Amino acid sequence: MEINRNQQHYIIMTVIYDELNDYLIGGGKTFRDARELTSELCEAPYAEVDPFIKKSIAETLNNYGAIVKAYAPHLKNWNWDRLPLLTQAILLMSYAHFYYVEKIDKKVVINVAVDLAKKYIDPKQAKFVNAILDKVLN
Numbered sequence: 001m002e003i004n005r006n007q008q009h010y011i012i013m014t015v016i017y018d019e020l021n022d023y024l025i026g027g028g029k030t031f032r033d034a035r036e037l038t039s040e041l042c043e044a045p046y047a048e049v050d051p052f053i054k055k056s057i058a059e060t061l062n063n064y065g066a067i068v069k070a071y072a073p074h075l076k077n078w079n080w081d082r083l084p085l086l087t088q089a090i091l092l093m094s095y096a097h098f099y100y101v102e103k104i105d106k107k108v109v110i111n112v113a114v115d116l117a118k119k120y121i122d123p124k125q126a127k128f129v130n131a132i133l134d135k136v137l138n
Helices: 005-025 035-042 051-062 064-074 085-101 106-120 123-136
Strands: none
Touching: 005 035, 005 051, 005 085, 005 106, 035 051, 051 064, 051 085, 064 085, 064 123, 085 106, 085 123, 106 123
């Protein structure tokens, strides 16, 4: 099945969101293996999943601690753990995309994140996502 880039971003966001839920339920010990959900969302065996999706998910989860630390100084009057999980997923995915996955213009990463936030969260969170990414992505 051919998946366009917007669908890929949705899949990445969804897998990361699911992993964050499992991480919280598991007491913050570790992420589980995201391959099963990734395959399910892509409707393909994991070996056939687009490398961009696999790399985005792996880099996000493998660098979770470093990514959260990068956001911490910019969260004025906020605490990472109090952000909605879907907002966290979008921010984690965006940071990993920009710094670990591929060289891409900051504006493109922010646009993708804001579009996802507008579609799946609320307008206030979309503005927050835009502002925080503008500060963190250099």
